Amino acid sequence: MTTTRRGFLIAGGAAIALLRATGARAQQPAALVPGKDRLIVRSPRPINLETRLGDLTAYHTPDDVFFVRNNYDAAPIAPAQWSMKIEGEVDNPRVLRLDDLQKLSMFTQDVTLECAGNGRSFHKPRASGIQWENGAVGNAAWKGVRLADVLRLARPRPTGRHVAFDGLDRPPTPQAPDFIRSVPIWKALEPHTMIALEMNGKPLPHLHGGPARAIVPGFVGSASVKWLERIIVLADEFDGFYMKSNYTAPRADNDKEIYSLQSLEVKSVIVGPTEGAKLPAGRTTVWGWAWSGEGELTGIDVSTDGGQSWSPGTFTGRWDRYSWRKWEAEWDARPGAHTVMARASDSLGRIQPTSRTFNRLGYRWNVIHAVKVDVA
């Protein structure tokens, strides 16, 4: 046994003994994160917090109920201390501070972020990873600068075909892989892809990646790397664990090959009525949110008889190119037990499926959402 390992074991053993001596036992925590006490704690370290579906009532998800997904945690950094390098396949490597970004043209857009593993807990057998139900999704107004404008300052070379993001989050041991994700250059230069400095009208909170994070609209949430400290222009997709192993799924046409996840799936959730609701007979409104990654929503169908028959719902309210859309459908509810379902479709010809082939890491869960209700 190495001295290193012995040190760890001695400390670990002492910690456990102390814990026993001080009578520690499972108890209800004070809020793990101040202001986030309504969220479900999936993991306190790294911090992973899930939104309750019933709290997704507003088009803009308020910060205090917006989900948090961290592969590793990061120490807070004062905005004045923050800087970010741009390097790799560029002619003019740069180090930028916040005031450098603030000199660029700013814009605001509504973007829905969803964790790639949202819905993982519904896979059978259980898939590996944080066991999210439906609430690793939220929609916010993000204000910032176009990534294309930032990259232009560094003059990318024609050989630059991918752009990797590295944040201030650090793995707990030197041997564990750093969390680095890359996106293809077409997506990096797309005018919606941004470095966000504000969320819902306020400086970006630390838990959501402040002072500055990537927002890669339409892609799985992990592309939108938080606490940016380094942007690397690369000839090839980044060769690291979080591109080549995690956030991958088998190809639909050849399950022996895997690919690094990009676009979100077309998906919808029912917010009202809630699972197990008891409703009075009569007219009621079924409603929720739908989104579709790189596609554009083309329809929402609703069933109140467990999928035997479907009727079109309608989209309503405000929306943006990469935001979710509110949908609703009127229902004349008759007494009895009912299963309410919603099924979205998009411009890429995708429609929510009735099942999803198991994949080891539990991604791509967009199976039709169903809630059971009793009408009296």
Place this chain on the structure above:
Amino acid sequence: MWRSLRPAALLAVTAWMVLGLRLALASAQNTPIPQTPGWELVMRCVICHSVEVAVQQRFGPRGWSDTLDRMIKYGAPIPPEDKETLLVYLLRHYRDPAGR
């Protein structure tokens, strides 16, 4: 740094681990960790992540073995002679019969 671990450093690390363990246990929302033989080994996992990350998983023998190998590669302080004990513990409490 561990090679020159001194008593003061050891104390600091122990205190840090106690805090981590307390946080992990205090915030547990799932079933408390069964204290059957091998449970102390699970506690070594919380040096890097909270216990929830481990106990919300369900695998079969290969899945847990691969996971432990990966964690050991990443620096988990689980010596080879303890791996089997931990594997048995995890399969006893956190097994998915349909899992790999």
